[in-house]
Amino acid sequence: MRILIATDAWHPQVNGVVRTLTSLARSASALGADVSFLTPEGFPSVGVPTYPGLRIALPNRREIARRVEAAAPEAIHIATEGPIGWAVRAHCLRRKLAFTTSYTTRFPEYIAVRSIIPAALSYAVLRHFHAAGAMTMVATPSLRQELAAKGFKKLGFWGRGVDTNLFNPDDPAKLDLPKPIFMTMGRVAVEKNIEAFLVLDLPGSKVVIGDGPQKAELERRYPQVRFLGEKTGQDLTSHLAAADVFVFPSLTDTFGVVQLEALACGTPVAAFPVTGPLDVIADHPIGALDNDLRSACLRALTMSRDSCRSFALERSWENSARQFIGNLSALQPSRSLRPAVRVAGRSTVQG
Known part of the structure; x- marks a missing residue:
C-alpha cells in the first residue's frame, strides 16, 4: 500500500x-x-x-x-x-x-x-x-x-x-550530580508546564533535556537546575538511563511518547493523572501519578527498573x-483514490 x-x-x-x-x-x-x-x-x-x-x-x-x-x-x-x-x-x-x-x-x-x-x-x-x-x-x-x-x-x-533497541538501560551516562536524579525531557515551552517540576522541593538533582523559547528564562530563574539542551540518539538514551525518575509535568499532551522512551531505559515515570499518563502508566507498577507531583516523584523512586523495561518491551x-x-x-473508494490493498483486520470507529 x-x-x-x-x-x-x-x-x-x-x-x-x-x-x-x-x-x-x-x-x-x-x-x-x-x-x-x-x-x-x-x-x-x-x-x-x-x-x-x-x-x-x-x-x-x-x-x-x-x-x-x-x-x-x-x-x-x-x-x-x-x-x-x-x-x-x-x-x-x-x-x-x-x-x-x-x-x-x-x-x-x-x-x-x-x-x-x-x-x-x-x-x-x-x-x-x-x-x-x-x-x-x-x-x-x-x-x-x-x-x-x-x-x-x-x-x-x-x-x-517505542524503539526498544535504541532506548535501553545498558549504558547510562555518568552524570556527576547528587542522587537521586529527577529528569524531564521535551520542548522547553510554557505549554509543557516544566516549571511545575522545577519548583518542587526534591532531594538530589533536577535535569532538563531539550530546547525551546522558555529555556533562557528558566535557566536564569532556576540556576540549581542542570539544563543540558537537545540530545538525540545514543546520547539521549544514555541520559534517560542515568535518571532515577523521569518527570512528565505536561497537562496538555495527547500521549507523551517520551514516557515510553524513559520506561524502555528502565526509568520510572512521575506525572499528573491526566490524559497520556493515565493511559500509559495507569495502575502498572512503573511510575506514580498524583496531583501532588512531588509525592509522585518520591513514590516513583521505589519502582522496579526491570518492570519498567519489561513494560516497554511489549509496546512496539x-x-x-x-x-x-x-x-x-x-477509506471509502472515491473518484480517483481507490485503495488497491485492503489490510486485514478491522478498524474501530466511533461516530
Whole structure:
C-alpha cells in the first residue's frame, strides 16, 4: 500500500510528532507498506509569533497538487492541522479523495496560553477540520472519550510504540550530580508546564533535556537546575538511563511518547493523572501519578527498573504501524483514490 502522510511537523524539529511519524514509516515498511511524506520542505515559511526558532510553511495550491499526484497514494493521512494539513485537506475535498486524520497535539490549549483566543473557538475549528476525514485517529482511550464529549466524530484508535533497541538501560551516562536524579525531557515551552517540576522541593538533582523559547528564562530563574539542551540518539538514551525518575509535568499532551522512551531505559515515570499518563502508566507498577507531583516523584523512586523495561518491551512500533495501516481500510473508494490493498483486520470507529 502506498501511503502519503501530510505533516507540518518535520525535521529539524525535535518532538513527539516527528519521532512518531518517522518510527511509523520505518515499521510500516517492514509490513509491506510504502510511506512517503508531504512536509514543509521546499515551501517558503514564516516565524511563529511568541515562539522563536519555530517556522510554519506557506504552501501553494499548485505545488500541493503536484506533490500529491507525484506520490500516487492509495491512502492519504493528514497528521497535523497546520498550513500543510489544511492545504492537503482542501486538495482532497476538491478532488473528492478520501483521507484520514490524526489528533496529536492540543493546539486549543497551546494557543490559549499564548494568546487571547479561547480554547472553545479553537476546538470548533478543529472539529470542522477533522469532520471531513474518514476517521480521526487518537492515541489513547481517554483522549477518544474526551474528544467525543467535545463533539468529534468518527474517532479511531492508533496507539504509540517505542524503539526498544535504541532506548535501553545498558549504558547510562555518568552524570556527576547528587542522587537521586529527577529528569524531564521535551520542548522547553510554557505549554509543557516544566516549571511545575522545577519548583518542587526534591532531594538530589533536577535535569532538563531539550530546547525551546522558555529555556533562557528558566535557566536564569532556576540556576540549581542542570539544563543540558537537545540530545538525540545514543546520547539521549544514555541520559534517560542515568535518571532515577523521569518527570512528565505536561497537562496538555495527547500521549507523551517520551514516557515510553524513559520506561524502555528502565526509568520510572512521575506525572499528573491526566490524559497520556493515565493511559500509559495507569495502575502498572512503573511510575506514580498524583496531583501532588512531588509525592509522585518520591513514590516513583521505589519502582522496579526491570518492570519498567519489561513494560516497554511489549509496546512496539510494529504493533502501532499495524494499527495505523488497519485503520486505512476505513477509506471509502472515491473518484480517483481507490485503495488497491485492503489490510486485514478491522478498524474501530466511533461516530
